[in-house]
Structures are given as structure tokens and as C-alpha cells.
Amino acid sequence: MLERIEAEITLGTFNYRSYFPESPNAAKFEASAQGPHPGNQPTARFEDFAWDWFEIAKVRWKRSMAYTVQCTLRKYLIPYFGNRDVCQITREDILRFRASLGNPDSGKRISNDRINHIMTPLRQIMKEASYRFQFPTPFVDIEPLKVRHSEVDPFSLEEVQQIIRTVRPDFRNYYIVRFFTGMRTGEVDGLKWKYVDFERRLILVRETIVDGRVEEPKTRSSIRDIQVCSLVYDALLAQREVTAGISEYVFCNRNGKPLDHRNVTKRVWYPLLRHLGLKVRRPYQTRHTAATLWLAAGENPEWISRQLGHANSQMLFRVYARYVPNLTRRDGSAFEALLQQSLDNEDQS
Numbered sequence: 012m013l014e015r016i017e018a019e020i021t022l023g024t025f026n027y028r029s030y031f032p033e034s035p036n037a038a039k040f041e042a043s044a045q046g047p048h049p050g051n052q053p054t055a056r057f058e059d060f061a062w063d064w065f066e067i068a069k070v071r072w073k074r075s076m077a078y079t080v081q082c083t084l085r086k087y088l089i090p091y092f093g094n095r096d097v098c099q100i101t102r103e104d105i106l107r108f109r110a111s112l113g114n115p116d117s118g119k120r121i122s123n124d125r126i127n128h129i130m131t132p133l134r135q136i137m138k139e140a141s142y143r144f145q146f147p148t149p150f151v152d153i154e155p156l157k158v159r160h161s162e163v164d165p166f167s168l169e170e171v172q173q174i175i176r177t178v179r180p181d182f183r184n185y186y187i188v189r190f191f192t193g194m195r196t197g198e199v200d201g202l203k204w205k206y207v208d209f210e211r212r213l214i215l216v217r218e219t220i221v222d223g224r225v226e227e228p229k230t231r232s233s234i235r236d237i238q239v240c241s242l243v244y245d246a247l248l249a250q251r252e253v254t255a256g257i258s259e260y261v262f263c264n265r266n267g268k269p270l271d272h273r274n275v276t277k278r279v280w281y282p283l284l285r286h287l288g289l290k291v292r293r294p295y296q297t298r299h300t301a302a303t304l305w306l307a308a309g310e311n312p313e314w315i316s317r318q319l320g321h322a323n324s325q326m327l328f329r330v331y332a333r334y335v336p337n338l339t340r341r342d343g344s345a346f347e348a349l350l351q352q353s354l355d356n357e358d359q360s
Contacts, residue, residue, distance in 0.1 A: 054144055057100065057136075058093040064136050075221040080132050087112070087129050088136075097140045102149040105133065113156075123156035130155070163330055164292050165300040166190075168307075173287055181253075182279055185262050185270075186297070187246040192237050193301030193319045196294060197221050198228065200270050202261045207247055212239050216320065220269050233320040302327065303334045 016030065027034070055063075061084055069077040091108050092100060112126045121129075134150045141148035166174070171190050178186055189199055192214060201220030208215060214237040219228050228234050239247070250261055258267035276294055284291050298319070305315045312324040321327060 054096050054098040055140075056093065057095045057097045058089050060097045060140055061088060061092075061136050064139050068135070073221075073226045074224050075226060078222070079128075083129050083132055088133055092133075097137075098144050098146050100137065100149055102151065102153070105130075105137075105149060105153060108133075109153075109156075122158075124158045127155045127158065163299045163303075163334070164290070164296055165303040165334065166289075166292075166296065168304060170289060171300060171304075173289075174283065177287060178283055179279060182275075184246040184250040184253075188243055188261075189294070189297040190300055191240055191243050191304075193298045193305075194237070195219065195229075195233075195298060195320075196272050198233075200262065200272055201225060203259045204251070204255055204261055205259070207261065208236075209244075209247070212244055213237065214239055214243075223269070223271075228320070230320070230322070232322040235317060235320050237318055299331070302331050306331055306334065 012030075065080065065084060069080070072080070091111070092104075095104075109126060109130060112121050112129060113123070130153075134153075137148050137150045140146075175183060175186060175190070185199070188194065188202075192199070194202070194214070194216070197219035198216050201218050202214065203218065206215040206217055207213075216228060216233060216235050216237060218225050219233075220226070247261070254261060254263050254267075257263070260267070260269050262270050264270060272294070280294050281291060302315060302319060305318070306312075306327075312327050316322075316324045316327050319327070
């Protein structure tokens with residue numbers, strides 16, 4: 012029997028179970044004998060595997076992130092890959108899926124940035140599947156699509172003053188805080204009175220609100236203390252008289268609930284800009300405006316970065332540096348004046 016077993020091993024015809032049918036190792040050797048071909052591996056439907064991955068991975072995410080990924084699975088990934096064997100999905104399949112998202116004939120055109128965000132969970136799902144079922148991930152050499160970054164288009168100080176003078180009185184304090192603190196929309200809409208330190212003149216950014224849910228700020232550096240100027244301090248004092256007695260939120264609706272930023276943008280912000288004849292810009296430009304005004308005033312870049320919640324000043328210089336010359340007149344004119352003064356002195360001598 013030993014000679015026969017050795018002969019079958021040499022010929023590649025050995026069947027472990029036929030000799031040891033009761034052995035618990037039989038199934039393991041059968042799986043090993045089948046080799047690495049994907050068709051012979053234990054696997055799963057993409058839909059089943061994707062939801063299993065989601066349940067395991069979501070513990071690392073904020074609620075808003077989990078909701079976004081869940082929507083991506085339901086709307087895009089599962090309708091396309093749902094019944095496919097996860098081990099049979101190829102690089103070509105992935106590229107064709109991405110191309111279908113960017114095809115204007117398929118419906119509403121999806122931006123490159125949105126497509127990249129849709130592809131991210133797909134990449135993670137395929138990576139996990141490759142680990143679990145021991146096959147090379149097909150998600151190789153697939154670079155993200157190029158994204159045109161949104162333009163920084165801040166308001167001038169004169170425009171800011173015009174907006175604050177004209178806006179509805181019940182939103183004047185709101186926009187003063189937005190324009191002169193650089194807070195993100197979710198940060199200012201989620202600001203609670205317990206995070207306003209009047210004694211030290213600080214706004215403590217500890218929470219943000221996303222789709223009506225209170226969460227921690229997006230990054231570690233976003234958790235910060237913002238020093239407020241006298242204009243913001245006075246606005247917060249005035250706002251305290253209005254909302255402190257009815258809500259834990261600094262800015263709220265009549266029921267004491269946080270503001271709905273989409274509703275405010277649609278009913279207050281855009282109509283105001285059109286009324287004033289100003290270029291229509293997203294409310295997020297109030298944050299960019301604060302940064303450029305601080306730069307124009309000659310504030311320390313490191314201080315500005317901390318106010319904005321940046322990890323360091325590199326982003327500040329990369330995003331806003333081109334606005335500094337026109338706002339501060341540090342555009343070569345000082346050097347030009349120096350040269351002219353030197354030439355004038357030569358002429359006089």
C-alpha cells in the first residue's frame with residue numbers, strides 16, 4: 012500500500028480520502044490539490060461578500076461615512092457586480108464599470124471626483140477578497156481619475172461688509188461668525204453654547220454636524236480652539252440673547268434644532284448674493300475669505316493654520332498664497348519703490 016501511495020503521488024493521482032476516508036485532513040488536502048485557479052477556490056457572490064466586508068469595516072468609520080459607503084454599495088456596486096463571483100472579477104471588469112459611470116449616455120454625468128469616491132470601496136472590497144480567498148487582486152495599476160480642484164474665490168472685505176449690512180437680521184450674527192472665524196459649515200451649524208468660552212474669547216471646535224447627525228470633526232487637527240475677534244465676540248453675545256434660552260445650539264431654527272445648511276443656502280445665501288449683484292459662490296467661500304483676510308492683515312501663517320484646523324501651514328501656502336500679493340501689496344511694488352528711490356537719489360547727487 013505504501014508503494015502504491017508513493018507511486019500515485021509521483022504520478023499526481025493520489026487521492027487522500029480514498030485511503031483515509033475518516034481523516035479530518037481529507038477536506039484540507041482536497042482543497043490543496045485543486046490548486047490556485049479561482050474557479051476552484053472557496054468564494055462568494057460579490058453582493059454577499061460586499062455586505063460582509065461592510066459590517067466588518069464600518070466600525071472604523073463615522074456614521075456619515077458608513078452611510079455614504081452603504082449608498083455607494085446599493086446604488087452603484089451591487090447593481091453592477093452583485094451576482095458575479097468575487098474571484099472572477101477582472102481588471103477589465105473594473106475599468107468597464109468605471110467607464111460606465113463616466114458615460115453621459117447612461118444618464119446624469121458623474122464627476123471624476125465622485126467616481127473616485129465610488130471606486131474606493133470597490134478597491135477595498137477586492138483587496139479583502141484577495142486576502143481571504145488567496146488570489147491576486149485585479150485592482151492593480153488603476154489610477155484615480157484627474158480631478159479639477161474647486162477654485163478658491165474669496166470675497167473682498169468690502170463685499171463682506173456689504174453682505175453683513177444687508178442680510179436678514181436673524182442671520183447677521185451667523186454670517187459674521189462664518190466670515191471671521193473660517194469655520195466649516197458643519198462646525199458652525201453644530202456649534203453649541205457649551206463650546207463658546209466668553210471669558211477667554213474662544214470657540215472650541217469639538218463637534219460637527221453632518222446630515223443632522225453630531226460627529227467628531229473630520230481630522231485630529233480640526234479639533235481646535237479658535238480665537239475670536241471683537242466683532243465675532245459681540246455677535247456671539249447678541250446671539251446668546253436670542254437662542255441661549257431655547258436651544259443648546261448657537262444657531263438654530265424656531266424649534267431649537269440645528270440649521271439645515273441646504274435650506275439656508277437656498278433661501279438666504281443665494282438670494283442675498285443675487286440681490287446684491289455679487290458673483291454667486293458657495294457658502295464655503297466664507298472660510299476661504301477668512302483665510303485671505305488674515306493673510307492680508309499680516310497674521311502669522313502658523314496661527315492662521317491653527318485657526319482653520321490645518322495640520323500645518325503647507326496647505327495654507329499652497330491654496331492661498333496667490334491671493335497674498337494683491338491683498339497686501341507685497342507684489343513687487345515695494346521693491347520697485349526701493350529701486351526708484353535709489354535712482355532718484357543718484358539723479359539728485
